[in-house]
Amino acid sequence: MTKLDPWGDVEVTDYEATMEQFGIEPIEEVVDRLPDNRLVRRGLVFGHRDLDTVLDARDDGEPFAVMTGIMPSGVFHFGHRTVVEQILLFQEMGAEVTLCAADIESYATRDVSLEEARELVVEEYLLNYVALGLDLDATDFYFQSGAGNDHHVRSKLFARHVTQNEFEATYGSADPGKLVSALTQYADILRPQSPDRVGPKPTVVPVGIDQDPHVRLTRDVAARYRDAGYVKPASTYHRFMRGLQGGKMSSSDPKSHIALTDSVADAKRKIDEAKTGGRVSVEEHRREGGNVEEDMVFELLAYHLVEHDDELDRIREEYESGEMLSGELKQIGKERLETFLRDHQRRREEARPKVEAYLDEHTAVGASN
Amino acid sequence: MTKLDPWGDVEVTDYEATMEQFGIEPIEEVVDRLPDNRLVRRGLVFGHRDLDTVLDARDDGEPFAVMTGIMPSGVFHFGHRTVVEQILLFQEMGAEVTLCAADIESYATRDVSLEEARELVVEEYLLNYVALGLDLDATDFYFQSGAGNDHHVRSKLFARHVTQNEFEATYGSADPGKLVSALTQYADILRPQSPDRVGPKPTVVPVGIDQDPHVRLTRDVAARYRDAGYVKPASTYHRFMRGLQGGKMSSSDPKSHIALTDSVADAKRKIDEAKTGGRVSVEEHRREGGNVEEDMVFELLAYHLVEHDDELDRIREEYESGEMLSGELKQIGKERLETFLRDHQRRREEARPKVEAYLDEHTAVGASN
Numbered sequence A, B: 001m002t003k004l005d006p007w008g009d010v011e012v013t014d015y016e017a018t019m020e021q022f023g024i025e026p027i028e029e030v031v032d033r034l035p036d037n038r039l040v041r042r043g044l045v046f047g048h049r050d051l052d053t054v055l056d057a058r059d060d061g062e063p064f065a066v067m068t069g070i071m072p073s074g075v076f077h078f079g080h081r082t083v084v085e086q087i088l089l090f091q092e093m094g095a096e097v098t099l100c101a102a103d104i105e106s107y108a109t110r111d112v113s114l115e116e117a118r119e120l121v122v123e124e125y126l127l128n129y130v131a132l133g134l135d136l137d138a139t140d141f142y143f144q145s146g147a148g149n150d151h152h153v154r155s156k157l158f159a160r161h162v163t164q165n166e167f168e169a170t171y172g173s174a175d176p177g178k179l180v181s182a183l184t185q186y187a188d189i190l191r192p193q194s195p196d197r198v199g200p201k202p203t204v205v206p207v208g209i210d211q212d213p214h215v216r217l218t219r220d221v222a223a224r225y226r227d228a229g230y231v232k233p234a235s236t237y238h239r240f241m242r243g244l245q246g247g248k249m250s251s252s253d254p255k256s257h258i259a260l261t262d263s264v265a266d267a268k269r270k271i272d273e274a275k276t277g278g279r280v281s282v283e284e285h286r287r288e289g290g291n292v293e294e295d296m297v298f299e300l301l302a303y304h305l306v307e308h309d310d311e312l313d314r315i316r317e318e319y320e321s322g323e324m325l326s327g328e329l330k331q332i333g334k335e336r337l338e339t340f341l342r343d344h345q346r347r348r349e350e351a352r353p354k355v356e357a358y359l360d361e362h363t364a365v366g367a368s369n
Helices: A015-022 A027-033 A051-060 A078-093 A103-110 A114-132 A149-161 A164-171 A176-193 A209-224 A264-272 A282-288 A296-305 A309-320 A326-362 B015-022 B051-060 B078-093 B103-110 B114-132 B149-161 B164-171 B176-193 B209-224 B264-272 B282-288 B296-305 B309-320 B326-362
Strands: A045-049 A065-070 A096-101 A139-143 A203-208 A234-238 B045-049 B065-070 B096-101 B139-143 B203-208 B234-238
Touching: A015 A045, A015 A209, A027 A045, A027 A051, A045 A209, A051 A203, A051 A234, A065 A078, A065 A114, A065 A176, A078 A096, A078 A114, A078 A203, A078 A234, A078 A296, A096 A114, A096 A176, A103 A114, A103 A176, A103 B149, A114 A139, A114 A326, A139 A326, A149 A176, A149 A209, A149 B103, A149 B149, A149 B176, A164 A176, A164 A209, A176 A203, A176 A209, A176 B149, A176 B176, A203 A209, A209 A234, A264 A326, A296 A309, A296 A326, A309 A326, B015 B045, B015 B209, B045 B209, B051 B203, B051 B234, B065 B078, B065 B114, B065 B176, B078 B096, B078 B114, B078 B203, B078 B234, B078 B296, B096 B114, B096 B176, B103 B114, B103 B176, B114 B139, B114 B326, B139 B326, B149 B176, B149 B209, B164 B176, B164 B209, B176 B203, B176 B209, B203 B209, B209 B234, B264 B326, B296 B309, B296 B326, B309 B326
Parallel strands: A065 A096, A065 A203, A096 A139, A203 A234, B065 B096, B065 B203, B096 B139, B203 B234
Antiparallel strands: A045 A234, B045 B234
């Protein structure tokens, strides 16, 4: 049995078994009710819980929300973009957006000061979110450290509705930092349903499958907590892009990822050094063809750099047939990347004054001692 | 080894061994530096930690504080008065007073709703505190549920500085409700030292010895928490009055206690039914004398109803000599009690408008869902 650890390095590879184990439904069930989306189409967003509650609200013209948390842990790279695209998908469907900067969690579980966390959240996450299309003016963005008295009180009252056994069975320990961080996350996930947000409403949380334990316990707490009548939060689950060298993509290993703030030159160099599915010799490659499954450049194209399936299919066919060499595939990757990064980094600087104005107006920074 | 449980029913009887085990100092050490006080004089307040820090501040004209929490768990009886008298002792010495209503704790550990807790705190505790002499205008009184964003954030950040092992070794479990309640108490105990209260200052917390685990871990957190430079809180420890029938005095057992809101008639009846140290027959009593150690009426006189030692000594001698019968001792108790209750209950009604005005002005009631 896999034990998922939101704070650990457990790498989930067998998604089907994990879905089976934890009762996550395949996205195919609801794909017809979703707008066309590259990640959903390609099965990169593969599962959900209760997404119907959100889609029904959309169909009935009732309010619904999408919520996600930012764990400030390093540079913002393409692996993080997958969540943002799901936020944008639901934003376009009409969802209220709630965005939480988990600075209490990063302090309690990763020894990041509130000041470091704030810097990371703004520079690495918020600017990139807005550059990617987040409508900040229609977003409830907050730092956990400034979430407000009632928010923290709710998270503490939730403690009565989770036992130490449930906590240890779900997370593997009852470490105080983790316990407090988790209870705070339950309040974060339920925040769109709080009284000052006009009460209960369907809410979807796009997560990597390693975060599912938080979703499961929040659903339990939502059902047990007094008479608040919370709607159990829904969730979607996406596959993790592998690192450029194969293996895990990590914020702390620059060679494993391309940050959205990398220079074009650095990004191209990382593509050149990436693990490919090419063969040892040109002759063998022409004969055997490339292996897209083991090609990290192709993975990057499929996740983020080629929008149209027919074009991606053409590239796959040419690569698998041996007609296209790894160097040629990398060339495509580098061109797409250059276009994307130049455009994105321009938008990012354009976003800066808007983000700073928003922060001045909306967010309180919480206690630091 | 005794394990003290702030939430349990463990009854401490061997105070000396417990002091030894947990490193609590005898009050005699500092008695010369304290104002004359009935409870201290009679050894009913018997121990302390670091009380010198508070007394030095007093001597140097530096600010210092006294802090206590109210666990809203039932009627306010004479057993509760012992803490109030210590608060008043330090108030008279010039301490800032902080008074916390632990409504989050009573929700998380005793299933009391915030609304019930608020009612209990005002009717059973606050009115009696003020009637007994608390200067509400010079007091920082608050409900945990309305303690403010920064207060709750601090309590959550403290989680990084306590391990699950320390928590289980100290409290016997890492139950989420207890863990959250304890972390909130650490913030409560350190509240007089928070930035909005002009920062670090010596603080004393008068507690029953069963609450010492909170004091110990708060002292550890104070030493470990970032660069706040908190002064480790000091504490005083008092003996628990026994119940009128012998055994434990309990809010939930009316025959075990006299509530400060009991009618004079009920109070007198409870005295009549109290366990005494009298002998089975008048003859034997005259011959053997009464046993003050086992006489709950004498205990009530010693704790609360006879101010002067020489008078208490006279009563003890007459009772032990057999000259005074249990009925006569009870008669003294009933007269003192009637005078005390009539006076106190009048003061209590006089306190009501002041308390209500204070609550309207100062306290926010926190989230209830």
